[in-house]
Amino acid sequence: MDKVGIGIIGCGNISSAYLKAMASFPILDIKGIADLNEELARQRASEFGVTARTVDELLADSSIEIIVNLTVPKAHVAVAMRALEAGKHTYSEKPLGINFAEGRSLAEAARAKGLRIGAAPDTFLGGSHQTARELIDSGVLGQPVGGTATFMCPGHERWHPNPAFYYEVGGGPMLDMGPYYITDLVNLLGPVSKVAGFAIAPRKERLITSQPRNGEIIPVHVSTHVAGVMAFESGAIVQIGMSFDVAGHKHVPLEVYGTEGTLIVPDPNHFGGQIEYLKKGGSFEPQETTRPYADGNYRSIGVADMAHAIRSGRPHRANGDLALHVLEVMEAFHTAAERGSTIEITTKTERPAPLSQSLDNGQLAR
CATH class of the missing domain: 3.40.50.720 (NAD(P)-binding Rossmann-like Domain)
Structure with a gap:
């Protein structure tokens, strides 16, 4: 090789x-x-x-x-x-x-x-996310109409050894965790066309409880709770919530809704996880992962x-086109919050080609 x-x-x-x-x-x-x-x-x-x-x-x-x-x-x-x-x-x-x-x-x-x-x-190249994409592309959901994307926690200062950068410009829950969710949604549904959003920073300081900086106070320079809506070029509308201010919640990371069913997509911060599918009139059933790279x-x-x-x-x-598109979408939530208006997304990107075969043996999906 x-x-x-x-x-x-x-x-x-x-x-x-x-x-x-x-x-x-x-x-x-x-x-x-x-x-x-x-x-x-x-x-x-x-x-x-x-x-x-x-x-x-x-x-x-x-x-x-x-x-x-x-x-x-x-x-x-x-x-x-x-x-x-x-x-x-x-x-x-x-x-x-x-x-x-x-x-x-x-x-x-x-x-x-x-x-x-x-x-x-x-x-998004992980086996569970590629399998979820295959299911959506097969038409089991009918016409995709919406979804939810949720990451909420009390903050990274609980575990990260040097968490200050999460609260500096360039940090915050949207730029830190949003890339996982929005990138996977582009993989599943295609590019975003419009964004609306709200953003707040309930606290101006955070207390580090992780080692080695336990007990240190750090300033907050970014919004730490962001909520919004993405309109996709495909017509689907997805609600998103990213927060470093929530003690706990019961939302799953990703759901995609269609006219004929609903798909539970595993945490996009990981490569694997259990997919569940509900056919209209039925109940949620686990789906087998059929693509590589879901086991680690x-x-x-x-x-x-x-x-x-x-x-x-x-x-x-x-x-780069995908990453720039996602960056523009994430920034648009904050711009929408400041302006009180819907923001049009200017960048275009293609859904990346599916990854249906292993890379480590040279069998590349085209």
């Missing part, structure tokens, strides 16, 4: 999941990892048997074709721009950028250089798909 050289910039909390998952994809050849905190990079390198290097060394290495950008959100575009300047394709952790304007500038720079950009989440955490499958796409010359699925 003609492997693709990978350089990873950013060795924070999420990097472990990427490094573990990359072992599942033979096409990925990790050439090194880097972080501004060089000691953290050395620790992560030792843990996973890879090489710690500087950012400049990774960018100068001609054997590296894709830079995987796992920095904090406010650094995503700056790091990705450096990768493009170095002639590398780049794949960023979500969101693509902290606002639509900088995300668009990144997409324009990539097009000008003839390079690819991609971004998480790639969980494959957080880097989007990178692997990009690598295969580079080698075969096809589009990659977790692509």
